[in-house]
Amino acid sequence: MKLDILVFGAHPDDAELGAGATIAKEIALGRKVGIIDLTRGELGTRGTPEIRDMEADKAREILGLTVRENLEFADGFFINDREHQMAVIRTIRKYRPDIVLCNAIEDRHIDHARGSTLVSEACFLSGLIMIDTKLEGDDQWQDAWRPRQVYHYIQWKNLEPDFVVDVSGFIDKKMEVIAAYASQFYDPKSDQPETPISTKNFAESIRYRARDLGRLAGVEYAEGFTVEKHIAVNTLRDIY
Numbered sequence: 001m002k003l004d005i006l007v008f009g010a011h012p013d014d015a016e017l018g019a020g021a022t023i024a025k026e027i028a029l030g031r032k033v034g035i036i037d038l039t040r041g042e043l044g045t046r047g048t049p050e051i052r053d054m055e056a057d058k059a060r061e062i063l064g065l066t067v068r069e070n071l072e073f074a075d076g077f078f079i080n081d082r083e084h085q086m087a088v089i090r091t092i093r094k095y096r097p098d099i100v101l102c103n104a105i106e107d108r109h110i111d112h113a114r115g116s117t118l119v120s121e122a123c124f125l126s127g128l129i130m131i132d133t134k135l136e137g138d139d140q141w142q143d144a145w146r147p148r149q150v151y152h153y154i155q156w157k158n159l160e161p162d163f164v165v166d167v168s169g170f171i172d173k174k175m176e177v178i179a180a181y182a183s184q185f186y187d188p189k190s191d192q193p194e195t196p197i198s199t200k201n202f203a204e205s206i207r208y209r210a211r212d213l214g215r216l217a218g219v220e221y222a223e224g225f226t227v228e229k230h231i232a233v234n235t236l237r238d239i240y
Contacts, residue, residue, distance in 0.1 A: 003066060004031040006097035006147075008088075010115035011041040011075065012056040013181045018153030019101050020063070020174035021167035021210065022223045027064050028170070034067035035060070036091055038115050039075040046192040047183030058180040062173070067095070076111060080118040088122035090133045093142040100147045104155040105226055108196070112155055120228065123150050151225040156196075161224025163231060164213050168220035171210055178206065 005026055009015035015023065015035045027033050037056060040049040047055075053070075060068040071087055078084055092100070100123055103116040125131055127146025134141055154161060167174070178185065183192070186203040196202065213222040218240070233239060 001067070001095060002032070003034045003095040003097045005033045005099045005101065006092065006095050007033065007035045008038065008100065008102040008115065008119045009035065010038050010103050010109070010111035011044070012037045012052045012070070013041070013059075013178070013184060014103060014112070014115075014155065015101070015153075016059055016063075016174070016177050016181070017206065018104065018155050019223055019225075020177050021170040021221065022101075022153075022165045023063055023065075024170045024173040024177070025165070025167055032066045033063075034069070034095055034097075035065055036088075037068070037070040038073045038078060038118075039111070040070055040072060041075055043075040044184065045195045046190075046198060051183050052181070055181045055183065059177045062177045062180055078111070078114070078118075080114060080121065084118055085122045085125060086131075086133065088119055089126045089131065090135060090142065092123060092126040092147065093133060093145045094135060096145045098148050100150045101153055101225070102150065103152065104157065104159060105152050106157060106159065108156040116152055120150055120152075123147050150228050152227075154224045154226070158209075159224070159226060161213070162227040164217045164222035164224045166214070166217065166219040166221075167210065167223050168214065171207060171221045174210075175207065 007015040023033055041052045042049040102119040103112040105116050106113050127144050129144045186198055186200045210221040213224050214220050
C-alpha cells in the first residue's frame with residue numbers, strides 16, 4: 001500500500017497536536033495519509049496505554065486515516081540506534097510515502113527531538129539499496145525507498161516555522177480529533193494529576209497558535225513546519 005503522506009509521532013496525539021489540521025486538509029483533498037506512533041505513551045501521567053490505544057483508534061476514525069500503526073518502542077527510553085532505525089526503515093519501505101512529517105527538531109519532551117532525528121535519519125537510510133529489509137512473516141525483500149521531503153511539525157516550543165500551511169476551515173476538525181484523547185487534556189471534572197498539557201491554558205493555546213500563525217501569514221488559521229532542505233517553487237505566484 002502506497003501512501004502520499006506518512007506522519008510519525010513519538011507518542012499517540014503528537015501528530016494530531018502538531019499537524020492535525022494539515023492532515024485533515026490533505027485527506028479532504030484526496031491524499032492517502034497514515035500515522036505511525038513510535039510508542040504507546042506508557043509513561044504518561046494520566047490514563048493508561050490501553051486507554052491511549054482506544055483514543056488513538058478514535059482519532060484515526062475522525063481523521064479518516066488510511067492506516068495507523070504503533071511500533072511499540074519504549075516510551076522515554078527508545079534510542080536512535082540500528083535496531084530502531086531498521087524498524088522505521090521497514091515501515092517507510094512498506095508505505096513508500098512521498099512526504100514524511102515527524103516530531104519537532106527541538107522540544108520540551110526528550111522523546112520529541114529524539115524521535116525527530118531517528119525518523120529523519122531512517123528516511124535517508126531507507127533509500128540505500130545495500131540495506132536489506134523484510135517485513136515480519138514475509139519472504140520478499142523490500143525495495144529501497146526515500147521520501148521526497150521530510151518536514152517537522154512544531155510542538156511545545158514556539159519554533160520559527162520555515163513555512164506554514166493554510167488550515168482555515170480545518171481547525172475545528174483538529175480540535176475534534178484532539179478531544180479524542182480525553183484522558184490527556186483539559187477536563188475540569190478529572191481527578192487525574194495535572195500535567196503541562198492538561199491545563200486550560202494549553203487547550204486554549206492550540207487554537208490561539210494556529211490563529212496567530214494565520215495572522216502572520218495573512219490567513220485565518222495556519223500550522224507551521226520546519227524543513228531539512230530549501231523548498232523550491234515554480235513561480236513567485238506560488239507564494240501568497
